[in-house]
Amino acid sequence: MTLMKSWVTSANTPDTPFPLNNLPYGVFSVGDEDARCGVAIGDMILDMAALETAELIHLDDDAAFDLPFWNDVMELGPDIWAKLRARLHEMLAEGSADQAAIEPYLVPLADARLHMPLMVSEYTDFYAGRQHAQNMGAILRGSPDLPANWLHIPVGYNGRASSVVVSGTDIHRPNGQSKAPDADVPSFGPSKRLDIELEMGAIVGTSCEFGTPITVDQADAMIFGYVLLNDWSARDIQGWEYLPLGPFQGKAFGTSISPWIVTAAALDPFRTATPAREKELLPYLDSTIDGLFDIELEVLMQPEGAAKATSLSKTNYSRMYYSAAEQLCHHASGGCGMNSGDLLGSGTISGPDKSEYGSLMELSWAGRDPFTLDTGETRTFIEDNDTLILRGGAKGDGYQIGFGTCEGTIRPAVKFPT
Amino acid sequence: MTLMKSWVTSANTPDTPFPLNNLPYGVFSVGDEDARCGVAIGDMILDMAALETAELIHLDDDAAFDLPFWNDVMELGPDIWAKLRARLHEMLAEGSADQAAIEPYLVPLADARLHMPLMVSEYTDFYAGRQHAQNMGAILRGSPDLPANWLHIPVGYNGRASSVVVSGTDIHRPNGQSKAPDADVPSFGPSKRLDIELEMGAIVGTSCEFGTPITVDQADAMIFGYVLLNDWSARDIQGWEYLPLGPFQGKAFGTSISPWIVTAAALDPFRTATPAREKELLPYLDSTIDGLFDIELEVLMQPEGAAKATSLSKTNYSRMYYSAAEQLCHHASGGCGMNSGDLLGSGTISGPDKSEYGSLMELSWAGRDPFTLDTGETRTFIEDNDTLILRGGAKGDGYQIGFGTCEGTIRPAVKFPT
Numbered sequence: 001m002t003l004m005k006s007w008v009t010s011a012n013t014p015d016t017p018f019p020l021n022n023l024p025y026g027v028f029s030v031g032d033e034d035a036r037c038g039v040a041i042g043d044m045i046l047d048m049a050a051l052e053t054a055e056l057i058h059l060d061d062d063a064a065f066d067l068p069f070w071n072d073v074m075e076l077g078p079d080i081w082a083k084l085r086a087r088l089h090e091m092l093a094e095g096s097a098d099q100a101a102i103e104p105y106l107v108p109l110a111d112a113r114l115h116m117p118l119m120v121s122e123y124t125d126f127y128a129g130r131q132h133a134q135n136m137g138a139i140l141r142g143s144p145d146l147p148a149n150w151l152h153i154p155v156g157y158n159g160r161a162s163s164v165v166v167s168g169t170d171i172h173r174p175n176g177q178s179k180a181p182d183a184d185v186p187s188f189g190p191s192k193r194l195d196i197e198l199e200m201g202a203i204v205g206t207s208c209e210f211g212t213p214i215t216v217d218q219a220d221a222m223i224f225g226y227v228l229l230n231d232w233s234a235r236d237i238q239g240w241e242y243l244p245l246g247p248f249q250g251k252a253f254g255t256s257i258s259p260w261i262v263t264a265a266a267l268d269p270f271r272t273a274t275p276a277r278e279k280e281l282l283p284y285l286d287s288t289i290d291g292l293f294d295i296e297l298e299v300l301m302q303p304e305g306a307a308k309a310t311s312l313s314k315t316n317y318s319r320m321y322y323s324a325a326e327q328l329c330h331h332a333s334g335g336c337g338m339n340s341g342d343l344l345g346s347g348t349i350s351g352p353d354k355s356e357y358g359s360l361m362e363l364s365w366a367g368r369d370p371f372t373l374d375t376g377e378t379r380t381f382i383e384d385n386d387t388l389i390l391r392g393g394a395k396g397d398g399y400q401i402g403f404g405t406c407e408g409t410i411r412p413a414v415k416f417p418t
Numbered sequence: 419m420t421l422m423k424s425w426v427t428s429a430n431t432p433d434t435p436f437p438l439n440n441l442p443y444g445v446f447s448v449g450d451e452d453a454r455c456g457v458a459i460g461d462m463i464l465d466m467a468a469l470e471t472a473e474l475i476h477l478d479d480d481a482a483f484d485l486p487f488w489n490d491v492m493e494l495g496p497d498i499w500a501k502l503r504a505r506l507h508e509m510l511a512e513g514s515a516d517q518a519a520i521e522p523y524l525v526p527l528a529d530a531r532l533h534m535p536l537m538v539s540e541y542t543d544f545y546a547g548r549q550h551a552q553n554m555g556a557i558l559r560g561s562p563d564l565p566a567n568w569l570h571i572p573v574g575y576n577g578r579a580s581s582v583v584v585s586g587t588d589i590h591r592p593n594g595q596s597k598a599p600d601a602d603v604p605s606f607g608p609s610k611r612l613d614i615e616l617e618m619g620a621i622v623g624t625s626c627e628f629g630t631p632i633t634v635d636q637a638d639a640m641i642f643g644y645v646l647l648n649d650w651s652a653r654d655i656q657g658w659e660y661l662p663l664g665p666f667q668g669k670a671f672g673t674s675i676s677p678w679i680v681t682a683a684a685l686d687p688f689r690t691a692t693p694a695r696e697k698e699l700l701p702y703l704d705s706t707i708d709g710l711f712d713i714e715l716e717v718l719m720q721p722e723g724a725a726k727a728t729s730l731s732k733t734n735y736s737r738m739y740y741s742a743a744e745q746l747c748h749h750a751s752g753g754c755g756m757n758s759g760d761l762l763g764s765g766t767i768s769g770p771d772k773s774e775y776g777s778l779m780e781l782s783w784a785g786r787d788p789f790t791l792d793t794g795e796t797r798t799f800i801e802d803n804d805t806l807i808l809r810g811g812a813k814g815d816g817y818q819i820g821f822g823t824c825e826g827t828i829r830p831a832v833k834f835p836t
Contacts, residue, residue: 122540122579127663147662152604153595157663158576161540162628162755172629174752177571177700186570188700188751210580211590211671215835237752244565245545245575246664252754253629282595282606284834333606334592334655335832336670337580414753416702417633 001269003399005094010042017402024260028112035068035115044106069119074205075340114259116166121341126156128322128347135362151279154322157246164255167406173413174253176237190413191234194382197348198358201229202324210337216287220325228258228390228406258406270294270394272318291323297392304385310373315356419687421817423512428460435820442678446530453486453533462524487537492623493758532677534584539759544574546740546765553780569697572740575664582673585824591831592671594655608831609652612800615766616776619647620742628755634705638743646676646808646824676824688712688812690736709741715810722803728791733774802830
């Protein structure tokens with residue numbers, strides 16, 4: 001696949017994350033205006049609500065774009081998604097007859113504030129990166145052996161939709177219960193082991209009803225798009241609470257996503273197969289599709305006052321053992337209804353080498369091996385006012401499908417009310 | 419507290435679940451009509467949407483009752499809840515000047531179909547019954563010792579809102595992965611160990627924002643009301659999947675709730691304290707309120723064709739170690755936003771004696787001790803077409819605050835798609 005040229009010339013440079021090949025969906029506002037749907041193209045945003053009002057685009061009898069979320073478009077299903085994408089390509093392609101009509105509806109990205117691109121219905125987080133699972137086993141349970149079910153089940157747990165926020169939202173260091181190894185009783189206070197998890201988020205576009213399982217191929221067709229996702233984690237809170245019912249408050253104080261939903265259609269040229277199976281999966285997880293994507297990912301940290309961020313690791317989404325489609329199929333396999341707006345976190349993405357680890361827990365090996373930032377400071381976990389940044393993109397021939405960044409700054413813990 | 423008399427005479431009998439003292443909120447329809455808000459009184463339902471149209475009740479500038487859920491009322495907060503309850507008492511009390519005006523808006527309960535009384539935002543299930551936790555430890559881990567955190571944390575995990583259904587909804591036996599103890603590899607198919615969990619559900623009425631923790635007293639004031647809740651559980655699926663991240667598909671195929679939200683106000687005379695603490699709770703869980711309620715509970719099973727249901731156990735909500743308010747406070751303690759419409763399952767309620775156990779796992783001790791139904795049939799877990807029924811009520815002086823029933827029939831597993 002090569003670059004598709006646009007009359008928006010900033011979309012034709014090899015380093016823009018938003019060429020015509022991409023067309024990611026977001027929600028934006030300028031100044032005091034209402035937030036509404038927009039599409040990124042080069043260094044501009046196409047104002048979809050204004051285009052709809054001007055009758056230059058029309059999806060449905062109801063307004064689809066003059067809303068602060070893409071859920072209504074998502075619910076219309078894959079045929080409409082394809083029509084919308086085709087119409088956007090037509091309008092924005094070099095030589096388009098629509099150029100003069102469309103041009104007034106471009107807003108500079110630099111002037112816009114970006115909001116959550118969707119209303120998250122429910123949020124599920126998986127544990128589908130093999131290196132991460134092995135590292136966490138070694139750190140927490142003294143052995144890199146995978147849990148007995150891991151090679152058979154895309155292991156996941158339900159997270160908290162109310163804690164999902166858009167990139168740029170400050171996160172307060174959570175208060176919580178933890179127990180030091182040498183303490184008799186737990187204590188309550190700000191987490192001392194605050195971490196990130198580098199993940200991709202898959203956004204469910206169409207629903208499957210309660211009681212109605214789906215195949216992996218059907219699940220793949222239900223996925224509207226992907227975002228970068230940082231599943232902020234308080235390791236000390238998590239460590240004390242997670243037996244026997246899993247992570248809870250250690251994961252409930254913030255999950256950041258990148259502001260642009262990159263569609264499955266834009267990522268289609270970058271599909272890759274899941275890795276060879278060490279144990280054959282059960283037939284309900286069979287599929288005919290390549291469910292992963294070749295997406296380069298990077299984790300960076302920028303302490304307060306630093307001129308630039310330090311790169312901590314680089315890896316690739318194709319490192320995952322299970323695809324989002326396999327996860328979604330498993331999620332619905334017992335009859336659980338899956339809805340438009342559901343968000344599935346991939347699980348932490350770590351490659352085999354330390355330079356590819358996707359969490360500070362792994363990078364500092366539970367705090368035993370501090371790492372050094374470009375400023376000369378060292379870290380094991382996150383300190384107050386540190387900013388953590390995820391970046392990602394799929395590299396084509398002379399273009400890239402970028403995600404923007406997914407970043408957040410950790411602010412001091414709030415005082416607990418009395 | 420004694421019976422408050424109503425001109426709806428069926429509300430004055432000692433065995434009605436719905437005296438004037440109760441006034442639970444539900445959603446109903448008759449025939450092909452749209453579902454709308456109603457209040458149960460004796461053997462009738464007061465049609466709140468029709469009352470609103472007739473301008474006999476008015477809460478807000480927007481219609482609050484011509485909707486198939488109570489969420490809009492819940493969001494208005496405790497002052498409005500109290501005003502609504504006072505107005506309902508005034509309208510329905512014996513000797514009310516409103517009787518003639520109100521009477522046309524009563525619909526026989528027997529003619530109505532009951533729907534979900536709320537839109538569930540997110541669903542969390544706790545593990546706050548001590549006897550149940552000890553029994554499960556003994557069965558699953560060979561020791562009744564509580565998990566290390568259990569006496570300090572109201573342990574919980576996030577469940578799946580999309581699987582919450584109203585009483586009367588059929589549940590299909592879930593397909594899922596499990597591994598027999600003597601098998602080398604897991605298999606996929608219908609659960610063989612299908613169970614119930616007797617719980618109460620607390621409904622969060624008002625929200626606390628992301629990043630804003632609350633005290634237990636604040637949490638208690640946020641709770642709109644309570645329902646009976648059956649957290650259907652597939653023990654074989656759960657047993658294979660739950661390490662290390664907790665229950666997932668073993669709990670995602672159905673959670674049934676009773677159709678009437680019994681308000682916290684109606685239950686107020688039945689408040690009881692949580693039991694003496696074996697270990698002092700951390701100060702963030704301090705409160706000045708009695709957070710539990712004296713509510714008698716019963717589990718019954720009715721196999722297909724049986725004339726009546728067999729009582730399997732009887733216990734009381736006051737058996738819990740943690741209150742819903744303590745659970746809600748803990749849930750928000752790290753900054754997790756809690757929203758109107760969130761549903762909190764209490765955890766399985768089991769008393770110290772076998773006659774008080776709230777799950778079949780405990781009643782049959784993981785299948786080792788079959789129990790006998792009134793029909794002469796025996797059971798360990800649920801068979802296809804068995805109906806499971808929960809009942810509950812708080813007993814006052816000559817009246818009761820009833821919940822109606824929470825029931826569901828297990829239908830055969832669906833065929834997995836290919």
